[in-house]
Amino acid sequence: xxRREFLKxxxxxxxxxxxxxxxxxxxxxxxxxxxxxxxQAPDMVAVRNGEPAALVDAAIAAMGGxxxxxxxxxxxxxxxxxxxxxxxxxxxxxxxVIVKRIIEHCLDAGxxxxxxxxxxxxxxxxxxxxxxxxTASKNAGAEVVPAYSESLYQAVILTGGTTLRTVKVHxxxxxxxxxxxxxxxxxxxxxxxxxxxxxxxxxxxxxxxFHRKGLDACIAEASLAxxxxxxxxxxxxxxxxxxxxxxxxxxxxxxxxxxxxVDPVAADAAAARALGFEPSDFGYIAKAAKLGLGVTDLAKxxxxxxxx
Amino acid sequence: xxxxQPTSRAxxxxxxxxxxxxxxxxxxxxxxxxxxxxxxxxxxxxxxTRLSSIQLLPSLAAAFASGLAGSGLAWLAILALxxxxxxxxxxxxxxxxxxxxxxxxxxxxxxxxxxxxxxxxPGSGSRVKKxxxxxxxxxxxxxxxxxAAAGVLGAALAPAILAWLEPYALAARFSASLFxxxxxxxGEAGVRMGLQLAAPSPRxxxxxxxxxxxxxxxxxxxxxLKPRAYCRWLCPSGALLGLVAERAVFSFHIDAPSCTSCxxxxxxxxxxxxxxxxxxxxxxxxxxCFDCVAVCPAGSVRxxxxxxxxxxxxLPRAQNKPSLADxxxxxRNFMRAGGTGVVAAALALPAAGLARSLSVRAGTEGASAPxxxxxxxxxxxxxxxxxxxxxxxxxxxxxxxxxGLCARSCPSGVLRQGVALWKSPAVLEPYMDYSxxxxxxxxxxxxxxxxxxxxxxxxxERKTVVAVAKSKLDLPLCIVVEKGTRCGACAEHxxxxxxxxxxxxxxxxxxxxxxxxLCIGCGACETxxxxxxxxxxxxxxxxxxxxxxxxxxxPGSEAQSAPLESGTAxxxxxxxxxx
Numbered sequence: 001x002x003r004r005e006f007l008k009x010x011x012x013x014x015x016x017x018x019x020x021x022x023x024x025x026x027x028x029x030x031x032x033x034x035x036x037x038x039x040q041a042p043d044m045v046a047v048r049n050g051e052p053a054a055l056v057d058a059a060i061a062a063m064g065g066x067x068x069x070x071x072x073x074x075x076x077x078x079x080x081x082x083x084x085x086x087x088x089x090x091x092x093x094x095x096x097v098i099v100k101r102i103i104e105h106c107l108d109a110g111x112x113x114x115x116x117x118x119x120x121x122x123x124x125x126x127x128x129x130x131x132x133x134x135t136a137s138k139n140a141g142a143e144v145v146p147a148y149s150e151s152l153y154q155a156v157i158l159t160g161g162t163t164l165r166t167v168k169v170h171x172x173x174x175x176x177x178x179x180x181x182x183x184x185x186x187x188x189x190x191x192x193x194x195x196x197x198x199x200x201x202x203x204x205x206x207x208x209x210f211h212r213k214g215l216d217a218c219i220a221e222a223s224l225a226x227x228x229x230x231x232x233x234x235x236x237x238x239x240x241x242x243x244x245x246x247x248x249x250x251x252x253x254x255x256x257x258x259x260x261x262v263d264p265v266a267a268d269a270a271a272a273r274a275l276g277f278e279p280s281d282f283g284y285i286a287k288a289a290k291l292g293l294g295v296t297d298l299a300k301x302x303x304x305x306x307x308x
Numbered sequence: 309x310x311x312x313q314p315t316s317r318a319x320x321x322x323x324x325x326x327x328x329x330x331x332x333x334x335x336x337x338x339x340x341x342x343x344x345x346x347x348x349x350x351x352x353x354x355x356x357t358r359l360s361s362i363q364l365l366p367s368l369a370a371a372f373a374s375g376l377a378g379s380g381l382a383w384l385a386i387l388a389l390x391x392x393x394x395x396x397x398x399x400x401x402x403x404x405x406x407x408x409x410x411x412x413x414x415x416x417x418x419x420x421x422x423x424x425x426x427x428x429x430p431g432s433g434s435r436v437k438k439x440x441x442x443x444x445x446x447x448x449x450x451x452x453x454x455x456a457a458a459g460v461l462g463a464a465l466a467p468a469i470l471a472w473l474e475p476y477a478l479a480a481r482f483s484a485s486l487f488x489x490x491x492x493x494x495g496e497a498g499v500r501m502g503l504q505l506a507a508p509s510p511r512x513x514x515x516x517x518x519x520x521x522x523x524x525x526x527x528x529x530x531x532x533l534k535p536r537a538y539c540r541w542l543c544p545s546g547a548l549l550g551l552v553a554e555r556a557v558f559s560f561h562i563d564a565p566s567c568t569s570c571x572x573x574x575x576x577x578x579x580x581x582x583x584x585x586x587x588x589x590x591x592x593x594x595x596x597c598f599d600c601v602a603v604c605p606a607g608s609v610r611x612x613x614x615x616x617x618x619x620x621x622x623l624p625r626a627q628n629k630p631s632l633a634d635x636x637x638x639x640r641n642f643m644r645a646g647g648t649g650v651v652a653a654a655l656a657l658p659a660a661g662l663a664r665s666l667s668v669r670a671g672t673e674g675a676s677a678p679x680x681x682x683x684x685x686x687x688x689x690x691x692x693x694x695x696x697x698x699x700x701x702x703x704x705x706x707x708x709x710x711x712g713l714c715a716r717s718c719p720s721g722v723l724r725q726g727v728a729l730w731k732s733p734a735v736l737e738p739y740m741d742y743s744x745x746x747x748x749x750x751x752x753x754x755x756x757x758x759x760x761x762x763x764x765x766x767x768x769e770r771k772t773v774v775a776v777a778k779s780k781l782d783l784p785l786c787i788v789v790e791k792g793t794r795c796g797a798c799a800e801h802x803x804x805x806x807x808x809x810x811x812x813x814x815x816x817x818x819x820x821x822x823x824x825x826l827c828i829g830c831g832a833c834e835t836x837x838x839x840x841x842x843x844x845x846x847x848x849x850x851x852x853x854x855x856x857x858x859x860x861x862x863p864g865s866e867a868q869s870a871p872l873e874s875g876t877a878x879x880x881x882x883x884x885x886x887x
Contacts, residue, residue: 189796245800245803274886308874
């Protein structure tokens, strides 16, 4: 534990001093797998057959506890899907109970500050309130922050990006010590599926640019701005058609599942299967793997599967 | 009251005056804050909405719009209260009245900073006081009757013709333009400091701001010189309430035996009602501010039963009227002529509007020809769309006062006022601007805000099926077809399922397919469509709103995975995991 903490502190300080923010993600990419190996903790945990809070508890415990990711006094940014001004039980946004429980785990691990935001598709004020995430997050002790103003975003040069050379991401994505991506798994009219990588579109300012330049490439490259330290996919209630917003005839399944992973690409590979597809059915998954953001073959990872 | 000693009466009068000022300040602050903050603060907005719903002519218009049934009875309560107590409405509830008082106070405050202007010499001081004082010419009965009739008939037939004249609408537009812009500027700065003040940063329409500010600024500029000049000479609500207040049960009057005609009440009076020489207060003009009671050194000005008032009115009639000697090329006559010109112009506008409104009405509600008014959005001209609850563009154009409260309430900003839709008779009636934002599916804020009933309050269930516009897809412009890339932004945002992504022969990836019967015209598809320079989707307003078809709810739409025995699964595919 001490060694990990020491490593991370030294690493962060060195990188920040030497390269500045732009190179931070590379340092993280190098350090996080090393940390995981050192702690003998799994790369991915899948839990099913439980209620939202229990799924989170089991997944985080099996991952080695939240203290594996969050150190005392650190700032944490949690990025749920708060895209739509739609009631919580329709699977259009991340389940508020799951967001709340993750915040509580972060604070229990000693997080100094926990932030929650999303650049919503619907009116942000309505989406924050109707989704139930604003209230749940505030009750859990997090700070719900706005994302509607361009002045809150900072341009990042994407090393390795060919379609997306630069992208404006929310400043908290860059400034927080820990970034936890908490998407909900859904069918998606444009990208086919939305889960871990696609959820990054809510961290960027101009999502329309993704559509203009090509969704697959842009979704894959956006994570180069900063790879999430931890990805937790809400698969409790899964919208299987008519997504991402949902319409009266949308098909939904109560899957009661949740996936936690240090590898966002692997998390999306698992999500693709959960939705009834292959990872290769969604172009951005293979593209992200090629960029070194993770692996698509779950057999290469230490995956724990738990039935509650 | 007659039994009170002068000192305790003066104390009581000061208390009443302070109470009036406190109430008026609270109302003005709530109104301005609510209009300025709009959807950014639901609490402030609720207050402004409440205040707008108890304005005389909007409430009367709402009553007529709903067939004198169902709607609030604020107008009746205001008239009844005025018949009982006088025009408290004007000095406590009317936002334009309060804004005028504020601008006059501002003038007095600024003047007092430069004392040499106020006190030149003991003898000439009256000149300044006179110029700051109220307009004292008696308002012609015919004008009062005409304004009152315009107010009532306008509210009953076509409230839109009152858009240039009605005090609440003038105050609301003025506040939205001035204080709203200030709020948004502050909010944008506040975001950096972690404050969540601003509504989604709007693209300011400078032309709109100017047009919205102009009439209100004229009224306030007049008030700087002559307090409440508008209230006496132009306000239809004031004229109506004045006719009622003339016979009010309680009113202000002067106790003749104790009055020394010192002129204090007359100088203090903001509405030109107090006549010190005549020892008389014109109950029709008086706005019940209590200033005269508070300033009277002899305690002669009192508020009470009007019966007492009449016994004091013992002066010869001739003294109440300007003598013939005053006629000629005096300043007074010059002002009167100018005032008449302004009044004539103010009345001509609504008259022209009424004619237009009736012709529009005949055109569409007779179902012969659609409204031809178009609006250019995203570079494409198309019929404009009115908000859900308006019923039809013609009905909306007739009933809308253009106060703009709906636009301030709109959380996404799709409903806006702007000069793009310059239509007479309404000044700046709001329209759906799909180039900025789209209508939030389950939001009914505009209908809840509208004080005149131009936008009816719809239930959420109803609102989600009312079509105000229809989308039209130009597939060759879609980037899936044109550029061969994956998209689907339109179908992603479509709340009704009218747009879906399907495999088509002309595209490598799923391309949008539109079922317009499901479309409600929220505009999401057009707003988010990434195609440039022309969008692949154009949402055109419907002259008469329709009820859209709704996708059948999928039977058993929520499947459930089978529960399993607890435990740790081994490898891939075990324990019911698909991976």
